[in-house]
Amino acid sequence: MSILSCPLPLPATERILLAHGGGGRLTNQLIEDVFLPAFANTALHARHDGALLAIGGARLAMTTDTYVVQPLVFPGGTIGDLAVNGTVNDLAMCGARPIALSAGFILEEGLAMETLRVVVHSMRDAALVANVPIVTGDTKVVDKGKGDGIFINTTGVGVVLAPNAIGPEFIRAGDAVLVSGDLGAHGIAILSVREGLEFEGPASSDTVCLWPAVEALLEAGIEIHCLRDLTRGGLSSALNEIASVAGLRITVEEALIPVSEVVRGACELLGLDPLYVANEGRFAIFVADEDADRALSILRSQSVSTSAVQVGSVYDHRSGIVTVRSRIGGNRVLDMMSGEQLPRIC
Amino acid sequence: MSILSCPLPLPATERILLAHGGGGRLTNQLIEDVFLPAFANTALHARHDGALLAIGGARLAMTTDTYVVQPLVFPGGTIGDLAVNGTVNDLAMCGARPIALSAGFILEEGLAMETLRVVVHSMRDAALVANVPIVTGDTKVVDKGKGDGIFINTTGVGVVLAPNAIGPEFIRAGDAVLVSGDLGAHGIAILSVREGLEFEGPASSDTVCLWPAVEALLEAGIEIHCLRDLTRGGLSSALNEIASVAGLRITVEEALIPVSEVVRGACELLGLDPLYVANEGRFAIFVADEDADRALSILRSQSVSTSAVQVGSVYDHRSGIVTVRSRIGGNRVLDMMSGEQLPRIC
Known part of the structure; x- marks a missing residue:
């Protein structure tokens, strides 16, 4: 545990920066330096929007995304429909019809229940349009000041309909x-x-x-x-x-x-x-x-x-x-x- | 968006409390009042540890959990092996052999890279013991003071081996x-x-x-x-x-x-x-x-x-x-x- 209370200031390269989550060069570096070496497997190494799984006779795609957008409600959408569409789209990019989504919420203590309702209803509407059920979920609450209203993870499973490999x-x-x-x-x-x-x-x-x-x-x-x-x-x-x-x-x-x-x-x-x-x-x-x-x-x-x-x-x-x-x-x-x-x- | 900047203090029952994430009465109330009515479908209504999906000839289970434990490293484990074991166990509770996990990270700006490495390595070790690959992942970074080091969502897919329905x-x-x-x-x-x-x-x-x-x-x-x-x-x-x-x-x-x-x-x-x-x-x-x-x-x-x-x-x-x-x-x-x-x- 000593590493968690390290008293010495670390150089910036040894700390997480906002840009590590930006989808550019530092995100790629983090994936290549930390995640890929640890979790080595062929599906992950394909670096596709989702992983392809052969289960019995079925060809499935699986993909995950966590949404931390601010503000929670913005012109044209909310974090809720973003969380549904984003993960459904990652399945689509594998040539897969979405068949099931999971939803994992991290709520910040003090969040207005009405805000949660607005977000959940926009998820419902997006899921109806995409014709995909949200089949399982989880909710965690963190102390005020340790989160930012609502974070949502959605993970999707789809059936690959593309006859040829896409990538x-x-x-x-x-x-x-x-x-x-x-x-x-x-x-x-x-x-x-x-x-x-x-x-x-x-x-x-x-x-x-x-x-x-x-x-x-x-x-x-x-x-x-x-x-x-x-x-x-x-x-x-x-x-x-x-x-x-x-x-x-x-x-x-x-x-x-x-x-x-x-x-x-x-x-x-x-x-x-x-x-x-x-x-x-x-x-x-x-x-x-x-x-x-x-x-x-x-x-x-x-x-x-x-x-x-x-x-x-x-x-x-x-x-x-x-x-x-x-x-x-x-x-x-x-x-x-x-x-x-x-x-x-x- | 007016609801997000509501100027009036709300009664406590109209705000999220820590206990809404505690797994007890308030968690159940949140599920029944907000999530189930919005996402109505048979898999979700079963209120099982995971959802059962029939895809082609395969009987699959899918489950999700988000981990926000503090401290990140504790006697006997880390948030990383907890995130693998917890989701694998939810599949096991469906009588399903785990076959694939996704991992979604929310990192707080300023997190020591070494802490992330320790957690990721404990995930790797737990995944090896459970014999389940982490096939897809996602990383988001939030501003310092808007997260708490590391939050991890893991979502699992398994093949149901139990011959009879369990629940x-x-x-x-x-x-x-x-x-x-x-x-x-x-x-x-x-x-x-x-x-x-x-x-x-x-x-x-x-x-x-x-x-x-x-x-x-x-x-x-x-x-x-x-x-x-x-x-x-x-x-x-x-x-x-x-x-x-x-x-x-x-x-x-x-x-x-x-x-x-x-x-x-x-x-x-x-x-x-x-x-x-x-x-x-x-x-x-x-x-x-x-x-x-x-x-x-x-x-x-x-x-x-x-x-x-x-x-x-x-x-x-x-x-x-x-x-x-x-x-x-x-x-x-x-x-x-x-x-x-x-x-x-x-």
């Missing part, structure tokens, strides 16, 4: 990179209410269940190579992780990346890059180039991905990096996020 | 009530280190994986009616929940309930009743009276339940209450725990 290791040179809609709305919505900022228009979170869009692609027989929801760290971190695992180069065209006027204006004002801002209802899809048009038309027929577009391609260049071609024609490396851009956005 | 609704009049060992060690161990108390001997947590004991009963063909681990709220809360669901009376003999000298001394000193103190490696087993002796000899052959004993029986009295026959022959009702005895013991 970063299956992208190929020539693949088209699609995104399901405009980027950055969730992060900007959280920031607007947290900082009391007003932008050119209302900023509202994009939190939504993405399974219908994935299901439509699968039902149409589109061979999906990789799916990734664009949460913490945004498009740039997602593409960097994928390029790194695949050992291929991904190039995106800045002019093709959809960003709303409100998000663009807010990012300019705040000095943020929308490619690093978190989304909770957007995802990237990798398909063979010849399937791209059909995949786009299927995505556009679904209400959660009406403005899907192709933003780039995969190249046979064994570098594992992401480059972006700017509006004026130059190329730059799109790095993984360093440090913490917007803490606690999910 | 409170399947106990029958005449059943024997067995417990797997001496009670109260975990709660007293936490209390001793938290309050800096010294008792007659060292108090050490009983945290352990219970699956081998359940597996041995199943392999021997014992028909188990109900299993329940004796965590928050101790033996009394577990038996009250079971009696209430079954609508039968459970009677236990005080003289038969195993309590170590250290725990008995500590409870006397502190004015606690060991029947309400939490355990993390003890469980109750309900079997037909004619199977009791064989079940006990199987349990005693397993290292985690060497001192298993019968402590009581089920009676055909449609009251749903628990009574205890004292050493001097009197009978009293053993109520469900009210309020909070030992906050944050798991």
Whole structure:
């Protein structure tokens, strides 16, 4: 126990920083230095949004996420529907239909019961839309000042419907990179209410269940190579992780990346890059180039991905990096996020 | 959002209290008033330690628990092995062999990396003993002063091996009530280190994986009616929940309930009743009276339940209450725990 009451100040690198939870470089370092060596197994090493399990004849996916967003209620959602949609979406990114969720609550002593009710009701509504039951749960209460209102863990189990394996290791040179809609709305919505900022228009979170869009692609027989929801760290971190695992180069065209006027204006004002801002209802899809048009038309027929577009391609260049071609024609490396851009956005 | 900044003081009943997380009466009220009405589904309504799911040909169990114990390291364990054993045990209580765990961490900014390593290594060791891989995970970081070092959610999936349904609704009049060992060690161990108390001997947590004991009963063909681990709220809360669901009376003999000298001394000193103190490696087993002796000899052959004993029986009295026959022959009702005895013991 002596380590818990260590009297000597530790160097910053030996302490947890907010950025260790930001989804960027430090999060990756924590996973690679601490978690992967301890929990070594093939499912975990795949570094996918969820783990694939073969049980009897069933192919299952399992995924977990803990939600610590502040404020608990924000334009377009609450921590409750975020907790349902986020975990359902991680299953969807495995090509899996969600079949059961668990919910684990950490409540802070003194929390208004009415706030809990609002959050629980938004979870119920999101679970109804996603058509997934919350089958088991747990509640803990921590002393006032040792929590922050409500934290929620949701863990999901789904049945994999994709006929082929989906993941970063299956992208190929020539693949088209699609995104399901405009980027950055969730992060900007959280920031607007947290900082009391007003932008050119209302900023509202994009939190939504993405399974219908994935299901439509699968039902149409589109061979999906990789799916990734664009949460913490945004498009740039997602593409960097994928390029790194695949050992291929991904190039995106800045002019093709959809960003709303409100998000663009807010990012300019705040000095943020929308490619690093978190989304909770957007995802990237990798398909063979010849399937791209059909995949786009299927995505556009679904209400959660009406403005899907192709933003780039995969190249046979064994570098594992992401480059972006700017509006004026130059190329730059799109790095993984360093440090913490917007803490606690999910 | 106005509810989040409600300017009026709320009555205590409209705020979350520590006791809402204590596993007793207020926890039950919260579940019945807030969670069950919102998330209505048959699996949740079973109020079992885990949910049963039929997927393809497989019978699965799923369970979740969040761990907020303080201190993070205590005599006999850490929050890490507690998080593995606790969830594995909830699967075991469904008659299910654990096959996969998820781990969701909430870390407080400023946490010493070495503390995280100690906890993660104890999770690894516990997962190796339980023979269950940690297949997926998530890490969030909250600002200093908005958490308490480390909170961990673990969610488990298991394959149900029990041939018959196990649960409170399947106990029958005449059943024997067995417990797997001496009670109260975990709660007293936490209390001793938290309050800096010294008792007659060292108090050490009983945290352990219970699956081998359940597996041995199943392999021997014992028909188990109900299993329940004796965590928050101790033996009394577990038996009250079971009696209430079954609508039968459970009677236990005080003289038969195993309590170590250290725990008995500590409870006397502190004015606690060991029947309400939490355990993390003890469980109750309900079997037909004619199977009791064989079940006990199987349990005693397993290292985690060497001192298993019968402590009581089920009676055909449609009251749903628990009574205890004292050493001097009197009978009293053993109520469900009210309020909070030992906050944050798991």
